[in-house]
Amino acid sequence: MAYTFSVNNSPTTGAMAIYTLISTLVSAGWTKVMDSDGTTYSASGVQVTSGNVGTNGLGNTNAWIRLRAPVVGGKQREITFQRGTTSLLWRIKYSAYGGFIGGVPSAAVTPTNETVFAYSESNQDTVVSLQSGSTLGVGQSFTGTGTAVSSARFYLKKTTSPTGFAIAKIYAHSGSFATTGIPTGAALATSVPFDVSTLTTSLVLTELKFIGSNQITLTNATNYVFTIEYSGSGGTLDVGKDGSSPTAQGNYSTLAVVTWTPSTANAVIGYLCTGVQDEVFMTGAGTDFVPTFFSYFNTDATYRWHVAAGGAAEFYSFVAWSQTIGSVAITGSNGICLDVMAAGSFPSADIDPAVMYCSALASTFQTDFISSSFPSINTTNPAKARAWLGPALLAGAAITNCNNVNVGLVCYGNSVIGNSGTLSTNPWIFNDDLLPCLWGSANTASPRGVKGFSTLFMFGTVAHSNGDTCDSVSPGSKDKIYFGGVWIPWSGVTPLI
Amino acid sequence: MTYTFSVNNSPVTGGLAIYNIVSALMSAGWLKKMDSDGTTYSATGVQVTSGNVGTNGLNNTNAWVRLQAPAVNGGSVVNQTREITIQRGANSLSWRIKYSASALFTGGTPGISQTSSSADEVFMLGGGTDASPTFYSWLPADGGYRWHVVAGGAAEFYSFVAWSQIIGSITGTTVMCLDVMAAGSFPATDVDPAVMYCSTNGITITEIILAGFVTTTQTNPAKARAWLGATSAAGASLTSNNVGVGITNYGGIIGGSTFGHNPWSNKEDLLPCLWGSAGTTLPRGVKGISTLFMFGTILHNNGTVGSFSIAKDKIFFGNLWFPWSGTGPLI
DSSP states (O other), X not given: OOOEEEEEEOOSSHHHHHHHHHHHHHHTTOEEEEEEOSSOEETTSOSOOBSSSSTTBSOSTTOEEEEEOOOBTTBOOEEEEEEOSSTTEEEEEEESSSOSOBSOOBTTBOOBSOEEEEEOGGGOOEEEEEOTTSEEEEEEEXXXXXXXXXXXXXXXXXXXXXXXXXXXXXXXXESOTTTTOEEEEEEEEEOOOEEGGGOOSSOEEEEEEOOGGGSOBXXXXXXXXXXXXXXXXXXXXXXXXXXXXXXXXSOEXXXXXXXXXXXXXXXXXXEEEESOOOEEEEEOEEOSSSEEOEEOSOSTTSEEEEEEEOOGGGTTOEEEEEEETTOOOSTTOOEEEEEEOOTTSSOTXXXXXXXXXXXXXXXXHHHHHEESSOOOSOOOSXXXXXXXXXXXXXXXXXXXXXOOEEOEXXXXXXXXXXXXXXXXXXXXXXXXXXXXXXXXXXXXXXXXXXXXXXXXXXXXXSOOOTTOEXXXXXXXXXXXXXXXXXXXXXXXXXXXX | OOXXXXXXXXXXXXXXXXXXXXXXXXXXXXXXXXXXXXXXXXXXXXXXXXXXXXXXXXXSTTOEEEEEOOOBOSSSSTTXXXXXXXXXXXXXXXXXXXXXXXXXXXBSOOBTTBOOBOTTOEEEEOEEOSSSEEOEEOSOSTTSEEEEEEEOOGGGTTXXXXXXXXXXXXXXXXXXXXXXXXXXXXXXXXXXXXEEEEOOTTOOGGGGEXXXXXXXXXXXXXXXXXXXXXXXXXXTTOSOOOEEOEEEOBTTTBTTBOOOOOTTTSSOOEEEEEEEEOOSSSSOEXXXXXXXXXXXXSOOOTTOEEOSSSTTOEEEETTEEEEOOSSOOOO
């Protein structure tokens, strides 16, 4: 399948622009799995049908869409788009293959990766303090779903200067579920210890990971208790909880010395995650319940908007970008792309051979990720170009602590080809040569190195004005357009300026 | 067809080293069309049968061979047939090498001490005239080096590379190659999609691997040359041909220093090598992608072998990975 294009658009709002991207991706084979127009949530993705304001529109505060790509290599990538209070503000999340199948999606809340227990930070109204000689642990009962546990997330902060480590555990359940449930026996699973001294004095959702044999599979319909335990000193580990008529599943319990005591008056704020945890923020931040947004678009109605969505042959890579109306300057532009690496340019062990990119405001590919050397630092909100995505737990021996790092395209030579300079046309054909673009990272810690060759972009050997087209397939095909230092797939039509 | 290898040789003379090239190329499909042992000329190339001194040997003053590659296609010349002449000077270190992209060395007055000529010939080593040739002292001291030859078959468009490494050392010295560009990396109108290279004495191929492309054209040795073939066929933009080219690295990082292993495979990545010229006059620009060489993301010592597709299938030399036979290299 070839590219699906929607180019030369002049959207009047950012929501119209995003909806153009979404509808083009759907035309290319993607599926709109869930959505909300900000008022009405659809679990089957039938609520949002335009980029307009009002019912069925994406142009509403907190309206959102969850998109899923067709299967590539046995996996499906997903993206969520959520609008903020204006059409310029967006929150974009990416999942390499875990899928946004969990959380508590609703009219104003996007889904997340799968969770077996979720009780939002928005319910928090107090904390329980853990330290040696006092309360040593706090737990919440829940019901297993037949999936393997991967991490627990608690809403944590510290008071004064506690030292030592907190550990999340999963126990078998005794007592009556949701009333007198408490842990029993030895822990069935324990997390990687978490250094509480690294916390701040403000509550932050904090992940404790289960790895290896501790990624136990929870029996479906069987009750368990997950806990966080700490017996250090020097201060307290404060765990966020809901102390006023909680609505979470199961019941709460606390550990003093060796005795667990149940309670129905409280509930732990947190999540017990199963399946693949791999969502990353491309723009925006916060939580799904209290999202924050990034001012991603230039002023409404001031830009052209172009979308090129690849098919199976392009592994459903896509790119969308803006260009200020009446100008070939790159100022005022922004862009987004999913660039799945070209076949043969990455090792088969790579769990997500792709780069996901969301530009800064009024930025371009050239200024964001094309350089005479690979990037060595990570940026957030926007994430710009990121790779080595997918769950960190599956990242292999070489990636021990992190994934999701910034990458860039490196020029040939120090800056001979790819820096918008001109080397030469080819002496035989008097045309530019097009050359593959190599993604990589020069981070000081792993993951670093070569990611792979771009499917979407190519460098040329001659600098052009943004908006110039070329015919790499046949005379007059206008199958590529020059923008921000790279050649991008183009539809064959004449670009509007 | 795959590569033909003649590696880990320890030739006691330059005559034997060059004859290793001749015999390896012939095993890979090349023809010896003419030759002379310096005393007797053969118009059918049957006089030189070894690298020794004396009758039938290449290690005699003015002895020479004319080699012809099998025909290949891809550029604008149908059934393009490349040729090389190699002539020994007054000693075993000194050589004169000429290259013809497609016009063939069928001209001139070939004889016992005079090579034939071609309408598109270029000098890679030496100079003068065929009747009064001059030579370039190219090879290391006799008996002091290992000598490796890798000759590609049809799939490699009969590309080849030969190089030396000082015995007991990781120091690389002389290199020679014909690197026909990888399919799809050059326009079909290119009359000779290839790079011919003869190194400077005592210097490896690192001399033409730069963070920017080569900007100058060298003579005697010619180093790496491209846009060869007949000037008259070179197109309107080519007022000259036969210019110096080089390989450009990636961002000044890959191809010149250690970048890193791939996080997923814990192995280094191999990346294609791009030939081109940044000369101030035409022809300049991108030539194509190497068939012979690849960059790695880790810097190694010369002589380090790597197992990529099969065991010990590449050897690191002069910042590049070369094809290798699978044997353990001798140091």
